[in-house]
Amino acid sequence: MRGAPGRGGAQRPLTALHWTGGVAMIARPKLGAYKARARFMRRKIVAGNWKMHGSRAANAPLVEAILAGVTSERMSCVICPPHIYLHDTWRVLRGGVVALGAQDLCAEAVGAYTGEVSGAMLKDVGCTYTLVGHSERRTLFGESSALAARKFAAALSVGLIPILCVGEQLSDREAGRTEGIVGSQLEAVTQLSGVQALGGAVIAYEPVWAIGTGRTATPEQAQEVHAFIRQRVAAEDAKIAAGLRILYGGSVKAGNARDIFAMPDVDGGLIGGASLKADEFLAIVAAA
Numbered sequence: 001m002r003g004a005p006g007r008g009g010a011q012r013p014l015t016a017l018h019w020t021g022g023v024a025m026i027a028r029p030k031l032g033a034y035k036a037r038a039r040f041m042r043r044k045i046v047a048g049n050w051k052m053h054g055s056r057a058a059n060a061p062l063v064e065a066i067l068a069g070v071t072s073e074r075m076s077c078v079i080c081p082p083h084i085y086l087h088d089t090w091r092v093l094r095g096g097v098v099a100l101g102a103q104d105l106c107a108e109a110v111g112a113y114t115g116e117v118s119g120a121m122l123k124d125v126g127c128t129y130t131l132v133g134h135s136e137r138r139t140l141f142g143e144s145s146a147l148a149a150r151k152f153a154a155a156l157s158v159g160l161i162p163i164l165c166v167g168e169q170l171s172d173r174e175a176g177r178t179e180g181i182v183g184s185q186l187e188a189v190t191q192l193s194g195v196q197a198l199g200g201a202v203i204a205y206e207p208v209w210a211i212g213t214g215r216t217a218t219p220e221q222a223q224e225v226h227a228f229i230r231q232r233v234a235a236e237d238a239k240i241a242a243g244l245r246i247l248y249g250g251s252v253k254a255g256n257a258r259d260i261f262a263m264p265d266v267d268g269g270l271i272g273g274a275s276l277k278a279d280e281f282l283a284i285v286a287a288a
């Protein structure tokens, strides 16, 4: 990955140290205090994205097992079933320690949008969170960053917590464009909603090449991009950046979760395949 553009356009290497150095250069009062407390303030999140998997028969034991296994509120656990199963899932979760999330929402509030589901409807059936701009929406269904930004704003407007997904393709990474891609996905949202909007949101960094491939980013690769995201936000608002939860997604499993979650800027995970097996998902929850 190439370094971040420095002041005056110079390229600087992007490391955790760089994050420390970069932030220290921003003259804002109490920044040291934000940074010192920030990691402890940021409650970790593990969210399961079921994608288009499940059935009524299969979901019931899975949700019940997850609910039985999440006993602590030291972290937040979220499950995101397909829309059609949200209400059934809510009837099991009932506002307890495991929260409900959707996988997508319509950018429009109400009206003649056949097949779409609004943020208000998601709230109505018990959702607290919604994914926005998942890479499968972007690559398979042609969603632009501009549309993802509108969906992000729609989620916030009804009180849902958007989990904004960002991430680069393998070709982008190999061409040194990771920061450019992730930065522009983020910027589409901050330009429309303002950086303050990130105070009510979560970001998920999901490198597209790591999704469903079994090829996870190393903890260091994840940390590097997470630090970049936090630094980008800190350049506009250090306090929002310090409190922002940034999840990693892409082939997270019980066996690699602990090392990834131990990175200083990784605040949990967005889990695909491994969220469909209660034991595996609960082991990831335990690692957070």
Ligand code: 13P
Pocket (backbone or CB within 6 Å): 049, 134, 206, 210, 211, 212, 213, 214, 249, 250, 251, 252, 270, 271, 272, 273, 274
């Ligand atoms: P996998 O964990 O199956 O790689 O999926 C990650 C993902 O896309 C979660 O949103």
